[in-house]
Amino acid sequence: MSGPDFSKAELLPVIAQDEATGDVLMLAYMNAEAYQETLATGRVCYFSRSRNKLWRKGEESGNVQEVKAIYFDCDADTLLIKVNQIGGAACHEGYRSCFFRQVTDGGENFQTVGERVFDPKEVYKKN
Numbered sequence: 001m002s003g004p005d006f007s008k009a010e011l012l013p014v015i016a017q018d019e020a021t022g023d024v025l026m027l028a029y030m031n032a033e034a035y036q037e038t039l040a041t042g043r044v045c046y047f048s049r050s051r052n053k054l055w056r057k058g059e060e061s062g063n064v065q066e067v068k069a070i071y072f073d074c075d076a077d078t079l080l081i082k083v084n085q086i087g088g089a090a091c092h093e094g095y096r097s098c099f100f101r102q103v104t105d106g107g108e109n110f111q112t113v114g115e116r117v118f119d120p121k122e123v124y125k126k127n
């Protein structure tokens, strides 16, 4: 049996979806090590491209993501993880979902449509 194919790319994109609401929370990346850690711990561990290291989601904020179910797509190079989002917000800007802005007026404008759950200055005190 074969699962997600990390031989296709070192980093595979990962969509995190709220298991309860169906909301798409964020998109990030995993390498094989992050994937194995996620399986072993039941908490989502990404690989941060900007920081170039494992990123245990919630390590600073406490907003960890509990794994409810893991899927991979037809050609085994994208992951979908249904999660229970602790703290009610996935985004480091304090919104429930990273997709809190909507493009409007045919691309002329955008609108903040998401719900801000926390103040990042409070949650990320080190920054």
Ligand SMILES: N=c1c2ncn([C@@H]3O[C@H](COP(=O)(O)OP(=O)(O)OP(=O)(O)O)[C@@H](O)[C@H]3O)c2ncn1[C@@H]1O[C@H](COP(=O)(O)O)[C@@H](O)[C@H]1O
Pocket: 026, 027, 028, 029, 046, 047, 048, 049, 050, 051, 055, 056, 057, 058, 059, 060, 061, 062, 063, 090, 091, 092, 098, 124
């Ligand atoms: N917490 C987040 C966070 N939550 C959601 N996201 C989203 O996750 C996506 C991937 O983030 P990465 O850091 O992996 O960046 P990348 O997209 O791989 O690489 P770049 O585009 O930055 O080059 C981003 O596009 C963000 O929209 C976050 N990106 C970064 N953080 C930082 O991660 C650190 C730990 O935060 P917690 O895990 O919440 O404790 C803090 O310093 C936060 O500022």
Ligand SMILES: [Mg+2]
Pocket: none
């Ligand atoms: Mg990014």
Ligand SMILES: [Zn+2]
Pocket: 026, 090, 091, 092, 093, 097, 098, 099
């Ligand atoms: Zn975000």
